[in-house]
Amino acid sequence: MRVADDVRHLLSKSIGVVQHRIDHRTVRARLAARGPLPAPVEAVLYFADLPVNLYQLRQWYEPMRVLGERHPVAVVARSPITAKVLLAECPLPVEYVPSMEALEPWLARQHVGAFFYVNQNAANFSTMRMTEPAHVFVSHGESDKAYMASNQLRAYDCTFVAGPAAVRRIEAAVYDLDPSRLLEIGRPQVDVDWPGPDLPDDGRTTVLYAPTWEGDRPSMSYSSLLTHGEALVTSLTRTGRHRVVYRPHPRTGVQDSRYRAAHRRVVAVLEAANRADAAARHVADTGRDFGWQVRAADVCVCDVSAVAFDWLASGKPIVLARPESPTAVLGSTGLAARAPLLTAADAAGAAELVDHVLATPDPAVAELTRDHFGDTSPGASMERFLRAASQVIEGRHRAQAERHATGAGH
Incomplete structure (x- = not known):
């Protein structure tokens, strides 16, 4: 029985490796056919996870699409199968960057002011060693779960939170976190007109x-x-x-x-x-x-x-x-x-x-x-998100220009 289990495990692993290579080639071909993006990217929505966690990213498609009207945005995926799914469904430009070796030259061709992260995947932190862009945690929803007040928030330049309750929750749990790094944006997703089925208006x-x-x-x-x-x-x-x-x-x-x-x-x-x-x-x-x-x-x-x-x-x-x-x-x-x-x-x-x-x-x-x-009147949360994101992106662009003008190191 143990031998049979080992054989099944090795077979499954081999199939996974082959599929990974197929997906890698498929994505590379689709991106080559698409060609380069029309403008340098100013904001990156970074996702290092597999498709099982795409629900975390999907809720940010529309807010980030709107942000893209002010600052060009691209989704960067690390997994080829995730990139393949994103290329089929995501309204934002998608880039497949499987490694840090590939990310660095890609980033050098852009004008990125901020990376945005929707989860705490450990692979995020290899990217966060880069000091040129700001690193912003936006999470994938507001809640009272312990996850929302993690000490991991200290690693980001700033965290977008929904409102005063989130600020208090984090300040009560995380020691010595500068409150200026917590920017209140409401919940921009409430200002999205999500399509769905029409249920009967029958009094139920x-x-x-x-x-x-x-x-x-x-x-x-x-x-x-x-x-x-x-x-x-x-x-x-x-x-x-x-x-x-x-x-x-x-x-x-x-x-x-x-x-x-x-x-x-x-x-x-x-x-x-x-x-x-x-x-x-x-x-x-x-x-x-x-x-x-x-x-x-x-x-x-x-x-x-x-x-x-x-x-x-x-x-x-x-x-x-x-x-x-x-x-x-x-x-x-x-x-x-x-x-x-x-x-x-x-x-x-x-x-x-x-x-x-x-x-x-x-x-x-x-x-x-x-x-x-905070204010949940129509459009208010979306505007607060756009204002906060622009503040971070433009602020980092100014800091980059000042640093490079003085000849300081990267």
């Missing part, structure tokens, strides 16, 4: 259930899918008055196969409900884009995650699923301390709680929204 209450993934360590075990999901969705589909839009995290089940099984059970409940009542139009959404769901739903049930904060910016009612894991960190002053909580024991009564929060709006939601995002 549309509920977005968006559990996060299981996490890769005990302190990140926020997912309700295994503990709440099936009972919660069953409660909502039985009433005949609710429509469920189920949006699982793209990484669901990557770490723990029990969550894949829980996902399948939730989908089965929705499919059975649609067979019993075709007008219900419950949705199991595993599509690429997130954003239309916020527009379509009346109330959200989700975990402590970025979805909770994207929803919060809408000003509509929210219910948080309380994590069952005792190791999941819940803040004493954040959203989890203010929003209605649904325990696993009460998940079978989710429909009643949803009806209650809709019937009795909480005035604290508006206060929470201002604290977490």
Whole structure:
């Protein structure tokens, strides 16, 4: 048995190496056919990850496309399979730069003022040794997860945060971080008109259930899918008055196969409900884009995650699923301390709680929204992002010009 396992492992590895080479050649050919970019790049959206984590990058396509109207932007990918996917779907120019040896000469031909990072991939830090561009962490969503107040933030020239709550969270957790390095931008994604399906306007209450993934360590075990999901969705589909839009995290089940099984059970409940009542139009959404769901739903049930904060910016009612894991960190002053909580024991009564929060709006939601995002009037967050990004890019360009004018070293 051990020999057979070793043979399968070596075969899988060999197939992976061959596919990597094929993807490398394919991407090189596509870029050669495209030719050079029309203008030197001033901002880089850097992504060193594999396609499984592209959900982190996709939410920045549109804000970065708009920024590109002021400062030319390109996405730089390190993986050939990721670059191949990006070339097929990304509205921004894509460059495939597989190594530092390739990045340095490419960068020398550009006029880059800033690198932007959406995650804390370890490969980011080989790029961050370069001192000419500024390095900016934009993350891939606002939340109260411990990840959002990491000591890794000290490595960046600045971090874009949503609002005052994020500043307090970071200052409380990270020692000696200069607050001037935290720039508030709101949530520019709320100003994007995301395309999506048109759900019937039939008087049903549309509920977005968006559990996060299981996490890769005990302190990140926020997912309700295994503990709440099936009972919660069953409660909502039985009433005949609710429509469920189920949006699982793209990484669901990557770490723990029990969550894949829980996902399948939730989908089965929705499919059975649609067979019993075709007008219900419950949705199991595993599509690429997130954003239309916020527009379509009346109330959200989700975990402590970025979805909770994207929803919060809408000003509509929210219910948080309380994590069952005792190791999941819940803040004493954040959203989890203010929003209605649904325990696993009460998940079978989710429909009643949803009806209650809709019937009795909480005035604290508006206060929470201002604290977490600042001004959320239409267009305000996008403009703050564009202003902050331009400030960083143009500031670094001035610093580069001054340094080079004096003949200082790079």
